[in-house]
Amino acid sequence: xxxxxxxxxxxxxxxxxxxxxxxxxxxxxxxxxxxxxxxxxxxxxxxxxxxxxxxxxxxxxxxxxxxxxxxxxxxxxxxxxxxxxxxxxxxxxxxxxxxxxxxxxxxxxxxxxxxxxxxxxxxxxxxxxxxxxxxxxxxxxxxxxxxxxxxxxxxxxxxxxxxxxxxxxxxxxxxxxxxxxxxxxxxxxxxxxxxxxxxxxxxxxxxxxxxxxxxxxxxx
Numbered sequence: 316x317x318x319x320x321x322x323x324x325x326x327x328x329x330x331x332x333x334x335x336x337x338x339x340x341x342x343x344x345x346x347x348x349x350x351x352x353x354x355x356x357x358x359x360x361x362x363x364x365x366x367x368x369x370x371x372x373x374x375x376x377x378x379x380x381x382x383x384x385x386x387x388x389x390x391x392x393x394x395x396x397x398x399x400x401x402x403x404x405x406x407x408x409x410x411x412x413x414x415x416x417x418x419x420x421x422x423x424x425x426x427x428x429x430x431x432x433x434x435x436x437x438x439x440x441x442x443x444x445x446x447x448x449x450x451x452x453x454x455x456x457x458x459x460x461x462x463x464x465x466x467x468x469x470x471x472x473x474x475x476x477x478x479x480x481x482x483x484x485x486x487x488x489x490x491x492x493x494x495x496x497x498x499x500x501x502x503x504x505x506x507x508x509x510x511x512x513x514x515x516x517x518x519x520x521x522x523x524x525x526x527x528x529x530x531x532x533x534x535x
Contacts, residue, residue, distance in 0.1 A: 336403070338376055341366040343399045347431050350392050358389040400433075409434050412466050412495065414486045415477030416441040416449070416456045419501060423477055424451045434473070438465050442482075459489075466493040475499045476506075487514070 345365035349357050359377070363370040377390065411429070413420055413436050423429075424436050439451055440459045447458050457465060466474075474495040476486050483502035490498055490512075497513045500506050508514050 335376060338366070338368055338372070339399050339402060341368065342373070342376070343396065343403065343432070346392055346396045346399070350396060354392050356385075356389040357392050357395075361389070407433065409473055410437045410469055410471045411435065411473045411475055412438045412440070412462070412469075412471045412490070412493075413475045413477060414440050414459065414462070414490070415475075415501075416443070416446040416451060417477065420475075420477035421451050423475060423501070424454065436475075437469055438471065440465075459486075462489055463493040466490075466495065472496045473499070475501065477501045480504045 342362055345362060346357070348365070349361070359370040359373040362368070362373045366373075377395070411434055413424055416424075416439055420439065420441075424439060429436065436454065439454050439456045440462050441447060441456050442459045446456050449456050465471075471493075472495060474490040474493075474497070476483055476490075476498060478486055480502045483500065483504050484506055487498055487500070487506045487508055491508055495512065498506065498508065498515070500514055500516045506514050506516075
């Protein structure tokens with residue numbers, strides 16, 4: 316028998332701040348890992364340790380869903396995953412177009428974590444003749460010239476840029492023209508895009524610079 320705790324449903328039209336959405340995304344990532352390890356319940360302290368968020372903040376975020384937690388038990392992992400997925404819109408598989416079939420692009424395409432969260436790279440593109448026609452996993456690398464046709468045909472709304480910095484803005488423009496609404500930018504350049512397109516940068520240098528403050532404090 317699976318214990319399912321009573322939950323006060325939160326309307327999907329409720330607006331959350333960007334900070335809350337960022338934390339919910341981190342919670343979901345950790346909860347999936349907890350589920351894979353066989354956890355049925357998890358405490359706010361455990362979620363906090365996994366995400367780096369203060370446990371009190373975790374409880375404040377999760378209380379929005381109603382009476383999830385139980386003393387001595389914690390939060391039901393799978394049930395909490397379902398609720399956060401509803402808020403983030405992750406209940407259905409989301410297709411992704413990947414531009415760049417080099418080492419970085421190949422690593423992203425082979426990353427199993429995407430599938431765990433309902434993302435699936437369905438199209439990969441490059442302009443290098445040596446890469447076009449090859450396969451990454453089960454996906455054939457296509458010429459970037461057919462990007463717009465393929466993206467529109469498959470109804471893809473998410474694009475990942477894993478190209479050299481010189482080509483990044485041109486690829487971003489192509490993605491916008493093709494109907495992409497969310498761009499994940501792995502290049503180290505600032506991209507301009509219209510207001511209706513979300514651009515998220517994933518730059519390891521910026522992340523490392525962010526840690527310098529904490530490193531300098533730990534070193535006194």
